[in-house]
Amino acid sequence: MFNYKENKKYILSYLILAFFIVVGIIAFYIFNPQKNLLTNNLDNMNINNENYIKNKDEKNNPNNTETISASKNISGDNSVVQKIPSEKTSKNYIDFSGWNSSCNPALVVINKDNPIPTNYNSKIIDYKDVKINSIIKNDLDNMINDAAKLGLKIYPSSGYRSVERQTMLFNKQVSKCKKQGYKSETAESVAATVVARPRTSEHHTGLAIDFNEIRDDFYKTKEYNWLIKNAAEYGFILRYPKDKIDTTNVIYEPWHFRYIGKELAKEIIRTGLCYEEYIESIMKK
Numbered sequence: 001m002f003n004y005k006e007n008k009k010y011i012l013s014y015l016i017l018a019f020f021i022v023v024g025i026i027a028f029y030i031f032n033p034q035k036n037l038l039t040n041n042l043d044n045m046n047i048n049n050e051n052y053i054k055n056k057d058e059k060n061n062p063n064n065t066e067t068i069s070a071s072k073n074i075s076g077d078n079s080v081v082q083k084i085p086s087e088k089t090s091k092n093y094i095d096f097s098g099w100n101s102s103c104n105p106a107l108v109v110i111n112k113d114n115p116i117p118t119n120y121n122s123k124i125i126d127y128k129d130v131k132i133n134s135i136i137k138n139d140l141d142n143m144i145n146d147a148a149k150l151g152l153k154i155y156p157s158s159g160y161r162s163v164e165r166q167t168m169l170f171n172k173q174v175s176k177c178k179k180q181g182y183k184s185e186t187a188e189s190v191a192a193t194v195v196a197r198p199r200t201s202e203h204h205t206g207l208a209i210d211f212n213e214i215r216d217d218f219y220k221t222k223e224y225n226w227l228i229k230n231a232a233e234y235g236f237i238l239r240y241p242k243d244k245i246d247t248t249n250v251i252y253e254p255w256h257f258r259y260i261g262k263e264l265a266k267e268i269i270r271t272g273l274c275y276e277e278y279i280e281s282i283m284k285k
């Protein structure tokens with residue numbers, strides 16, 4: 001029979017132990033040095049998940065084709081929206097504005113320091129559960145179908161993301177930071193380490209695709225290994241490789257691929273450069 005008095009000290013010990021475990025978990029979450037690195041990820045998983053849900057909702061939208069101009073999207077009424085990122089804080093800052101103003105739209109370079117050009121136009125279409133740039137449809141289709149013939153299930157879980165949506169997500173994060181006690185002037189900078197500032201996500205072009213479950217361990221899958229070996233044949237490259245973090249300023253994202261066309265994709269694989277490095281080498285010529 002259970003004797004409360006006899007077991008009291010054991011129960012108390014367990015309670016104390018449970019308390020320290022909970023405190024430990026909370027402390028680990030707060031002080032984890034990996035956290036900043038992970039949250040610096042431009043493709044912040046919350047965005048992708050939210051976007052994924054949104055894209056599912058958008059399936060019912062009768063307008064399945066829309067032409068998006070980046071410029072029209074930045075004219076919001078929120079002051080946060082209108083501030084175009086201007087910090088040149090990346091370790092290897094490279095100015096691609098000259099390149100972006102005259103290159104083929106499929107070859108635009110977008111990152112933290114190089115926002116999408118205001119006059120960037122793309123035809124965005126529905127594709128499976130996401131939206132994509134119409135120019136990638138055939139190659140994406142062929143890639144997914146050829147992989148399927150080998151029994152591999154590759155599917156897009158995030159594609160085009162509007163500047164408006166990124167703005168909404170960013171402003172939401174700014175408000176969250178303010179609630180946490182950050183002053184207005186620093187709240188934006190802190191928010192930018194978690195959610196990419198509007199106009200600085202490659203997903204605005206519809207040329208970037210996040211495949212499958214958007215997981216850090218996607219690199220362990222057969223699907224990833226097939227993509228690494230074959231994606232260039234269809235015009236896609238792994239955009240944020242593990243050994244190029246210092247240049248891309250984005251953590252290794254095994255799920256994020258970028259369309260740049262077959263010829264260039266194969267050339268980049270041959271050189272072993274990442275996208276920023278390759279375009280920089282072309283600009284120097």
Ligand SMILES: [Zn+2]
Nearest residue numbers: 043209210256
């Ligand atoms: Zn992505």
